[in-house]
Structure formats: structure tokens, C-alpha cells
Amino acid sequence: MEHKLFYPNKELSANAAVKNMNEYNKLQNFAKNDYEGFWDSFAKDKITWKKPYTKGLDDSNMPFAKWFEGGELNVSEQCIDRHLEKNGEKTAILFEGELGDIQKITYNELSRRVNKTANLLKNRYGITKGDRVVIYMPMIPEAAYMMLACARIGAIHSIVFGGFSSDAIRDRIMNAKAKLVITADGAYRKGKPYMLKPAVDEALAKGGCDSIEKVLIVKRNNQEMTLVDGRDEIYNDLIDSMSEDNEAEVMQSEDPLFLLYTSGSTGKPKGVQHNTAGYILWAQMTMEWVFDIKPADIYWCTADVGWITGHTYIVYGPLAAGATTVMYEGIPLFPDAGRWWKMIQDHKITQFYTAPTAIRMLHKIGDDEPKKYDLSSLRILGTVGEPINPEAWDWYHNKIGGGTCPIVDTWWQTETGGHMISPLPGATPIQAGCATLPIPGIMAEVIDEDGTPTPVGEKGLLCITRPWPSMIRGVWGDPERFKKSYFGDCKKDGKPVYFSGDGAMVDEKGYITITGRTDDVMNVSGHRIGSAEVEASIGNADFVAESAVISQPHDVKGESLTAFVILNLHDHGAYEDMAKEINKIIRTEVGAFSMCDRFIFVPGLPKTRSGKIMRRILRLIATDEEITQDISTLEDPSVVKAIIEATKEQS
Ligand code: WT7
Numbered sequence: 001m002e003h004k005l006f007y008p009n010k011e012l013s014a015n016a017a018v019k020n021m022n023e024y025n026k027l028q029n030f031a032k033n034d035y036e037g038f039w040d041s042f043a044k045d046k047i048t049w050k051k052p053y054t055k056g057l058d059d060s061n062m063p064f065a066k067w068f069e070g071g072e073l074n075v076s077e078q079c080i081d082r083h084l085e086k087n088g089e090k091t092a093i094l095f096e097g098e099l100g101d102i103q104k105i106t107y108n109e110l111s112r113r114v115n116k117t118a119n120l121l122k123n124r125y126g127i128t129k130g131d132r133v134v135i136y137m138p139m140i141p142e143a144a145y146m147m148l149a150c151a152r153i154g155a156i157h158s159i160v161f162g163g164f165s166s167d168a169i170r171d172r173i174m175n176a177k178a179k180l181v182i183t184a185d186g187a188y189r190k191g192k193p194y195m196l197k198p199a200v201d202e203a204l205a206k207g208g209c210d211s212i213e214k215v216l217i218v219k220r221n222n223q224e225m226t227l228v229d230g231r232d233e234i235y236n237d238l239i240d241s242m243s244e245d246n247e248a249e250v251m252q253s254e255d256p257l258f259l260l261y262t263s264g265s266t267g268k269p270k271g272v273q274h275n276t277a278g279y280i281l282w283a284q285m286t287m288e289w290v291f292d293i294k295p296a297d298i299y300w301c302t303a304d305v306g307w308i309t310g311h312t313y314i315v316y317g318p319l320a321a322g323a324t325t326v327m328y329e330g331i332p333l334f335p336d337a338g339r340w341w342k343m344i345q346d347h348k349i350t351q352f353y354t355a356p357t358a359i360r361m362l363h364k365i366g367d368d369e370p371k372k373y374d375l376s377s378l379r380i381l382g383t384v385g386e387p388i389n390p391e392a393w394d395w396y397h398n399k400i401g402g403g404t405c406p407i408v409d410t411w412w413q414t415e416t417g418g419h420m421i422s423p424l425p426g427a428t429p430i431q432a433g434c435a436t437l438p439i440p441g442i443m444a445e446v447i448d449e450d451g452t453p454t455p456v457g458e459k460g461l462l463c464i465t466r467p468w469p470s471m472i473r474g475v476w477g478d479p480e481r482f483k484k485s486y487f488g489d490c491k492k493d494g495k496p497v498y499f500s501g502d503g504a505m506v507d508e509k510g511y512i513t514i515t516g517r518t519d520d521v522m523n524v525s526g527h528r529i530g531s532a533e534v535e536a537s538i539g540n541a542d543f544v545a546e547s548a549v550i551s552q553p554h555d556v557k558g559e560s561l562t563a564f565v566i567l568n569l570h571d572h573g574a575y576e577d578m579a580k581e582i583n584k585i586i587r588t589e590v591g592a593f594s595m596c597d598r599f600i601f602v603p604g605l606p607k608t609r610s611g612k613i614m615r616r617i618l619r620l621i622a623t624d625e626e627i628t629q630d631i632s633t634l635e636d637p638s639v640v641k642a643i644i645e646a647t648k649e650q651s
Pocket of ligand 1: 309384386387388414435500501526527528
């Protein structure tokens, strides 16, 4: 199929870090020919080192790569202190509350707040280098202060997305043996106050969180809450008396910076570990290369700090690049579907980065909202988290981007720390729905298990065949799981390489199109959900014997969850009631975003003789497609017919 290409405009190219494909190719060839030299050429200048590193890359003990060893730095200084002399009065964080309240926090102000917070954590709570701190916060500037304060004193933060349940908080506290939880009373959503703190209370009340000594609470919505004596303290009461001076901890390049838990195809979420120097280098470089960040820009990423996109592209990347980063508290539909477009107009946003699911929703609900606003400040649009369909792309491109802004379709993962495959807006001819080419320095390849490149136009496995600076450094507390999860499937030249879990296809131009996960990980509204995790939760309903969760296409969410459930009793209530009951359990054990849209109660599941559920067959049944594949290898082929009948009956 011929795809239309959109070429970069001249003005953008002229001022971009990478100006054309020639330059792109030169950079990528540099990396291919002299990998360490390539990274060294950026790392030595882009980072303000306290002490220069002595070795670029140490890959002698793969998959445990080490970058920039011997180097010393502090991420909070990279994000704040080094900007103060020239840009102290520049807005670092431009916050807008859902009710319309605005805060412009300059770099000077950010420095004071982060230093005070660092002093509080260190002096009052005794948090020191290497301690883990769980952060469960809404989208308010204090969330960024907490992250940066942890970085400043060398504590390892582990943010739990505000949509997660108390069980999820508890699991993460226990896995990381965190010493402190930082939360807020709550915030505003859909125009009303909502609460977060009760979920922390619940998590701690369930027991097992003995590592937690204190809970620090930021007041945002000033709603009433119960405080536990001797455990809970209010940030706002303590922070003013703290000193504005704080000497940043000296961090080694490979000291851990943060953990972020993410779902895989098996078991409980994994604590993805990112370390100091490599992560911050790539966060900053991709801001320059992919978003073309310039001093006067007002950059907005609509993600939540609870996800990796919020870590790298709301807080660390933009601040390391000395940019103005916009942070919004609420939902895109309050008070109406024009909220985001109004914000782009009001703040003269230049780069706008969001998820395809949001674009689809806003297109559907507010097709003519964008034209009420002046969106001419926009220079670059971005998408992340899932493939973007042509219809959503066209609307985004024409109605938001005025038909002229390049759209950077950025492919990456929690584990990659930053962008891996994306157009560079001044150089790469863009193709709708395609992440295009690896960013210079990134060796992304579509191969088979043995490392043979997949022929043009055929599906293969998306691997990164050399370690990169912002690569996951480990799964917290479980090196074996790290090896098995990421380096167990693919080899190149006989050596294990990083496999993303995604399938992809390469075209004649070398452009990479992501075809979706090859494992049991699902993607609902850009949220990553492991089937094992949801199934474990469904299994906790006492009337459930077994279940299998799959995703099926959804026109707004991208995918939605369908659960096939086997009951363990004959005398059961109405299907509808059981479905509700199960979703209630999922909501408390995982989070509301993992609830299933559809339940099909079945007498059995299609299993191979070795007991593996063939989810492919369930996907076909759910979407009413014909099963053409051979099912004779199933333990009990007749079960398929029974599932089809049950599905028809219940739809
Ligand atoms: C998975 C990673 C990266 C931050 C947000 C999600 C899917 C990500 C794209 C894209 C198609 C994409 C992949 C990937 N994904 N970006 N541009 N096109 N699919 O981070 O929760 O770690 O999920 O999201 O399947 O493996 P995450």
C-alpha cells in the first residue's frame, strides 16, 4: 500500500537539532560505527557533571549494562540548579487546576520548594540515599517537588498512579520496602473534590507495610480527612519552616533514580528500575530531538506523573532541558470537550503531547470544539502509548495542527525510559500511524528469535539490540525475572537482546510500524494491563473457578477487556450481578481502569495439552470471527463449540 508522506516544513528544519535525513543518517551511522563515541559526544556536554565519568559503556555483564561509570551528578541539579543563573525567573512549571486556578512556578521558586522539601524528607523523616519513598499524588506541582526532592537526597521514588487501588499501593510498598508514603488529601476532578488519602489508609490498614514509618500529606482540596496520630503529618504545616538551602547528594551515574511498577504477562507488576545519568541524558536529548524544544516554548504533555510518560516528559525531560512544562490537574471534558483546546490558546502552547485514546474521545464528543479556539501557537504534536488510527490522525493533524504541525508518533515503554522510535520533526517525512525510524543511537530492529531480520512487510519481533543509556536497569529485587522477562526470547549473534514484547513490521524505507503486543499484555486507553493480574483478581470472587481475560478492539479506548469466566457453582445468581461483583473486586484490587466491559460465562476454556489457555481463539470468538486455525491440539476441542454457544446466548 502506498502511504502519503508529510515532509517537514523549512522553518522547522532550519532550526531543528537534526535538520534533514542526511544529518539523521550521519548520526545513526556514527552510532553504528562507534557506539561509545556517539554517546560520549553527547554525554560529556549535555550533563553538568560534578565529576566526569571514566567509562562510557560497560556491557561486559549483559543484560546488566552500566553507563558513564565514575561520573557524579545529581538529577535535581541537572533539572534546576544549573538553569538558575540564566533562567531563574523563567517559568518552570505552569500549573492549571481543574477549576481554573493557575500557578506559574519559576526555576528560582522551584529550587526553593524542592530544597525545602528535600530538607523536610531528610531532616524530619530521616530519608537518606537509597531509601524508597512511595508517592501517591494527584497532578499538582507538589508531585514534581516530591520527585525532585527525592532525587536531590538520593531517595528512590516509586510513584503509584492515583487511579490505582489500595491493594496496588500496598503491593508496591511491600515490594519496595518503602519507608515513607507521600500523598494528598485529594484533588479536583469533574469539577468536584475527590479523595486519595483514604486509599493510603486502607493500604496500610491491611497490614504488611511495616516498613512505613510516616505518611506525609499535601493539602489540595482541603476536604476533611482522618489523621492517624503519630503517623500522618501535613506537608503544608511543616514546609515553611524548612531552609531553602540544600546541598544535593552526590550521586554516581548508576545509582538508582526511581522505580515504576508496570504490568507484564505473568504475575504481579514488576518494579522497573531506572538509574541516574543515562536516564536523565536521554530524557533531555529526546526533548531536543523529538520535541524540538526551544527556550521560548510552552510545552504540554497531558499524561499523569503516575506513568512513565509523566516522569520523563512532564517532569524530568522538560526540566532538564530548561523548558516550561505545563501540568494540568483535571479531565479533558471539564467543563466541556473544549478544555484542552482552550488551554492551548490561553497558554500559547507550542508542543502538545497526548494519547490517541484522548484524541478519539475528543473527536467523538467535541468534533467542532477546536475551531472555537486559536490553536496557531502549536508547532509540534505528539502521540504516545498505542497506535493511532487514520481517522484520529487526520482530525488531530487538520483540526488541531492546522494541517501543518508534524505529528511525532513516539514508540517507547516504561522500560525504555524515553523515546526509542519516532520521527524527528525537522527531518523525518511523516507517515500517519507509523512511528517511522529509530532515534539516532537506538538500535531498534525487527527480527526473529534468532536475530534474522524479518523481510519487508512481514511481522517480526521488535528488539533493541544494543543497550541504551535510559534502559531499564533491573526488576526491583528480582534479577532473574529481569533476565527472563526481557532477555529470554530473542538472540542476535547468539547473544540475548532486549525484546520489547511488541510485534512490528518494516517497510522499504526502513520505517517501523508497531503491530501490537505479542504477549498477554493489553492496552486499554493507553494503560498497560497484564491479563494475569486481572485474572488473579477475578479468581478472588468466591463463585469463580477460572477465567481468561482478553482484549477486543474498542473505538475510543483502543482495546476493552472481555473476561471468559468459569463458575464453580451450579446454583448461581444472575450473570449481570456476578459481573458487577467481579468488577467491584477488580476495582479494589487493581484499579477502575482494569474493569472488564464484557463478561462471558462459559463451561470451559480452550487449553493446550500443556495447560496453556489459547487466548487467540477467545479473541476470535469475542469478535464473532471464524476460527480457521487447527484446534485439534486442544486438550478438549469440543469446548470451543460450547464457548461459542455461550457467547451467542449472552450477547
Ligand atoms: C507499550 C508500552 C511509552 C509510554 C506510554 C506507555 C505500546 C507505546 C506506542 C506507539 C504503538 C505503542 C506498546 C508498548 N505503545 N507507544 N507510539 N505506537 N504502540 O508505556 O505502559 O510501558 O506501555 O505501549 O505496546 O510496548 P507502557
